[in-house]
Amino acid sequence: MALVQVRNVDKVFRRDSEEITVFKGLAIDIAEGEFLALMGPSGSGKTTLLNMLAGLDQPTTGSIEIAGENIAAMKRRRLAEWRATNVGFIFQLYNLIPVLTALQNVELPLLLTRLSRRERRERAVTALRIVGLEDRSDHFPRQLSGGQEQRTGIARAIVTDPRLILADEPTGDLDAKAAAEILDLLQRLNRDFGKTVIMVTHDPNAAERAGRTLHLEKGVLLEAVRS
Amino acid sequence: MTRTGLVVANLRRRRRRAVLTILGVAIAIFLFLTLRSVLTTLEDSGEVGSESRLIVRNSIGIVFPLPIGYRTRLLSLDGVEGVSWSNWFGGTYIEPRNFFAQLAIDAQTYLPLYPEFVMPEEQRRAFMGERTAALVGRGLAERFGWQLGQTITLRGTIYPGDWPFTIRAIYEPGRDRFPDNVMYFHFAYLEQAFGGAYSDEIGTFVLGLSDPTRAADIAAQIDALYENSAVPTKTETESAYQLGFVGLFGNIGFFLNTIGMAVVFAILLVAANTMAMSSRERVPEVAVMKMLGFGDRFIFSIVLAEAFLISLIGTALGLGGALLVFNLGRFDALGFVPGLAVAGRSVLLTLAIAAGLALASGLFPARRAARLNVIEALRHVA
Numbered sequence: 224m225a226l227v228q229v230r231n232v233d234k235v236f237r238r239d240s241e242e243i244t245v246f247k248g249l250a251i252d253i254a255e256g257e258f259l260a261l262m263g264p265s266g267s268g269k270t271t272l273l274n275m276l277a278g279l280d281q282p283t284t285g286s287i288e289i290a291g292e293n294i295a296a297m298k299r300r301r302l303a304e305w306r307a308t309n310v311g312f313i314f315q316l317y318n319l320i321p322v323l324t325a326l327q328n329v330e331l332p333l334l335l336t337r338l339s340r341r342e343r344r345e346r347a348v349t350a351l352r353i354v355g356l357e358d359r360s361d362h363f364p365r366q367l368s369g370g371q372e373q374r375t376g377i378a379r380a381i382v383t384d385p386r387l388i389l390a391d392e393p394t395g396d397l398d399a400k401a402a403a404e405i406l407d408l409l410q411r412l413n414r415d416f417g418k419t420v421i422m423v424t425h426d427p428n429a430a431e432r433a434g435r436t437l438h439l440e441k442g443v444l445l446e447a448v449r450s
Numbered sequence: 451m452t453r454t455g456l457v458v459a460n461l462r463r464r465r466r467r468a469v470l471t472i473l474g475v476a477i478a479i480f481l482f483l484t485l486r487s488v489l490t491t492l493e494d495s496g497e498v499g500s501e502s503r504l505i506v507r508n509s510i511g512i513v514f515p516l517p518i519g520y521r522t523r524l525l526s527l528d529g530v531e532g533v534s535w536s537n538w539f540g541g542t543y544i545e546p547r548n549f550f551a552q553l554a555i556d557a558q559t560y561l562p563l564y565p566e567f568v569m570p571e572e573q574r575r576a577f578m579g580e581r582t583a584a585l586v587g588r589g590l591a592e593r594f595g596w597q598l599g600q601t602i603t604l605r606g607t608i609y610p611g612d613w614p615f616t617i618r619a620i621y622e623p624g625r626d627r628f629p630d631n632v633m634y635f636h637f638a639y640l641e642q643a644f645g646g647a648y649s650d651e652i653g654t655f656v657l658g659l660s661d662p663t664r665a666a667d668i669a670a671q672i673d674a675l676y677e678n679s680a681v682p683t684k685t686e687t688e689s690a691y692q693l694g695f696v697g698l699f700g701n702i703g704f705f706l707n708t709i710g711m712a713v714v715f716a717i718l719l720v721a722a723n724t725m726a727m728s729s730r731e732r733v734p735e736v737a738v739m740k741m742l743g744f745g746d747r748f749i750f751s752i753v754l755a756e757a758f759l760i761s762l763i764g765t766a767l768g769l770g771g772a773l774l775v776f777n778l779g780r781f782d783a784l785g786f787v788p789g790l791a792v793a794g795r796s797v798l799l800t801l802a803i804a805a806g807l808a809l810a811s812g813l814f815p816a817r818r819a820a821r822l823n824v825i826e827a828l829r830h831v832a
Contacts, residue, residue: 274825277741279741279824279825280825299746300745300746303740303743303744303745303746304743304745305743306741306742306743307742307743307744308743310743312741312742314738314828318734318735318738320459320735320738320739321463322459322460322462322463323451323456323459326451327451327455327459330451331451331456331739331742332742332743333451334451334452334453334456334744335742335743335744335748340451340452343451344451347451379742
């Protein structure tokens with residue numbers, strides 16, 4: 224059974240009296256342990272889809288089931304709780320909290336758990352070790368390179384051990400070398416830790432790292448290509 | 451990393467701004483407490499006096515004398531146990547700014563009316579046995595570093611010339627709020643110095659009563675007695691007499707309260723502005739935190755806690771400063787009122803104001819942060 228099941232999803236935005244249809248009858252299945260790349264031009268609906276999968280936005284109609292739970296029917300508060308344990312999010316601009324160290328940034332999502340202070344710290348250190356930044360744990364974001372910031376962002380995304388990792392252009396702000404390292408890391412998380420990764424990207428080279436690539440064109444799934 | 455750590459870390463974001471805001475709150479609280487302390491001290495000044503003693507003064511005003519001849523008549527009144535008198539001297543010590551209350555008294559009759567004077571018996575005897583002796587309060591002695599046996603010279607403003615005194619006794623107040631910053635000396639010294647020129651005039655009479663509940667009746671009786679005389683009297687309890695000094699300042703309570711509230715309101719605007727700025731700057735971070743799964747309530751509590759922390763630190767500094775300056779320092783309005791101090795009720799009021807300040811400055815930014823639309827906010831980031 225697929226980890227993610229998107230069924231008959233319509234998404235309509237209303238601006239004043241105008242209605243903009245982003246998705247019409249969208250359907251996708253994403254298997255557990257899959258590494259999926261979502262490509263498409265700006266305005267095609269990639270980020271909207273990612274937001275819906277993260278439970279930040281809800282479809283106008285249709286259902287989104289993740290691990291058997293229909294998140295499209297969840298209330299705002301329940302969605303926040305669900306997100307805290309089931310989804311790790313990686314941003315294009317890293318979005319680390321500037322006044323927290325790398326370790327504290329990684330530990331942040333664990334404040335929502337019942338773990339003790341010591342357990343939280345241990346898990347954050349482990350996450351930083353996985354991304355190869357254990358020795359930078361006391362550095363603030365301004366003291367890190369772009370690649371290191373993104374790796375910290377990835378550590379933050381995996382620290383709660385979520386089944387689903389959503390990445391919105393994770394290499395969009397990095398040079399080629401740093402981008403390659405981030406993609407290596409995502410592949411490793413997918414391959415070695417069994418994480419399901421859904422990555423939005425404009426970069427065909429990045430998409431090549433994924434096991435499957437979907438193209439979105441004006442909200443329509445035009446092409447599905449298996450690599 | 452804890453929730454508290456997160457709040458403190460946020461405060462460090464703009465250190466200078468946070469420090470300035472905290473200082474602003476601290477200064478406002480300090481000023482507010484200063485004004486409140488003046489007010490409460492004046493309100494409490496009635497406690498300096500007693501309800502069981504009556505003060506008889508010239509009805510025209512306290513600066514006008516009474517004939518000493520009234521003494522015999524006053525003493526004969528039913529319910530009056532003792533009669534004494536005092537005269538305001540109005541001298542300065544070394545410099546004009548060293549001004550404090552000095553009273554010329556008839557010590558033989560005055561001291562028995564005031565059990566509040568606590569001093570060793572030998573000092574009492576030494577004071578009683580010397581015409582130029584002075585009895586000073588402990589606070590006054592500490593203020594000028596006076597020792598027993600020391601001779602001090604006052605310069606008279608009402609009674610011209612230099613007046614040497616020898617400190618023979620230092621008293622401790624026998625009850626709370628009884629002033630320890632007054633100097634007493636023998637009326638006979640004043641009388642002698644002017645060759646009897648002032649011997650038939652005194653400032654005020656003080657009467658000891660056998661039954662304090664009859665104070666109002668006796669006061670009315672005295673004033674009626676001299677109503678048609680050349681020098682009519684005004685008689686009131688010692689407490690009421692002290693409170694009369696407060697009345698000299700007019701409606702000072704309203705004045706001080708208004709300024710105090712204006713100061714608090716001004717700092718409220720500053721704190722609210724700071725919180726609003728801080729909240730606006732953090733829109734993307736709040737969005738990220740929500741994306742990580744932090745709920746509206748958590749976000750609300752974090753932003754509000756920051757406002758409380760600013761207010762708490764500022765209040766602690768302001769309150770601590772006021773306690774340090776006033777409760778450890780000395781200010782006595784030249785002896786008319788007890789030392790200026792931060793009253794317990796002012797501390798409670800300040801804590802309530804601090805909580806109100808935090809709520810007023812933090813509530814709106816906290817609510818806005820909690821209701822933030824994550825997608826809209828992240829769109830700005832991207």
